[in-house]
Amino acid sequence: MADVAVRAGVSGQTVSRVVNRSPRVDPATRRRVEAAMADLGYRPHRAARALRTGRSQTIGLIVSTLATVGNSRMLQAVSDAAASRGLALVVVTVSGRADGGVAGAFERLGDQGVDGAIVLNEATLLARGVVPPVGLRLVVVDTPVPHPRASSGGPGATAADGSASGTRGTAVQTDHATGARLAIEHLFALGHTRIRHLAGPSTSFAAAERERGWREALAGAGLKVVEPLRGEWTSSAGFRAAGMLDADATAVFCANDQMALGMLRGLAERGLDVPGRVSVVGFDDVSDARDFRPPLTTVRQDFDALGEAAVAALADDASGAPAIIPVRLIERASTGPVP
Structure with missing residues (x-):
């Protein structure tokens, strides 16, 4: 560290601040110190730092x-x-x-x-x-x-x-519950009132919150809440749920995109067009969601x-x-x- 300080023309304390990402170093000085570190091949020693700082x-x-x-x-x-x-x-x-x-x-x-x-x-x-x-x-x-x-x-x-x-x-x-409400309000705007839910595992907090948002949106609109189907976050769970979907349903809100993918396949095998006969919404916006057939409407979670x-x-x-x-x-x- 002393060698870096000499090369950069600064104090050892300034080098320490740069190493520890302190905001109390102006950009030009930081660049000079970082260049000196690179020239000399200096790297902080994690174990030594832990002994000194206790972290x-x-x-x-x-x-x-x-x-x-x-x-x-x-x-x-x-x-x-x-x-x-x-x-x-x-x-x-x-x-x-x-x-x-x-x-x-x-x-x-x-x-x-x-x-x-x-x-x-x-x-x-x-x-x-x-x-x-x-x-x-x-x-x-x-x-x-x-x-x-x-x-x-x-x-x-x-x-x-x-x-x-x-x-x-x-x-x-x-904010899972708000995401669920956004999905249901989108379906309301399209005229849907018979909106089923494919929920996640009963032990999952995220699944419970998404189910809560769905329930509150339906109840707030004065609509009947039919108990949800339930799956384990997998596309196979969505495929199985598609076979159990009642004939009255015009839309399905799936608790994640993997189950929505399986739902799309299951509905297709039943001869039910998406979105002509049944609309499907997912949750997460995984990188492949736009490449589903059809591309999936979903709630984007900012991981x-x-x-x-x-x-x-x-x-x-x-x-x-x-x-x-x-x-x-x-x-x-x-x-x-x-x-």
């Missing part, structure tokens, strides 16, 4: 599976956000008691000296009531927070102290913003109200006027 510059990600598109997209988003801050990322998958569950994940991350951990989506359910090691900061993604209309005892329930049903940490979540918010909350040791990431409706050819 490892490493964060953990706890996830129940990476097989779903949402979780894999979030892994990418968190990885990118961590890299932009010079943070390393350790990923731990948990499924249940056999691997020690979330408690075991906390222990493994603690052994690696991480500064904090992000608990992702379905893994938050496994984390409820588990006490993390002292000093391990947590951010939980898509877990319940207090809501005046949330039903007690279900996936949307919250603890009396306002924590996420016993999951400690700062919450970051997508990059969600990952950035989670890493920012962890890096800044944030607390308080959850960060709610907005969504928007993407209209394509899978929806049309009511037949």
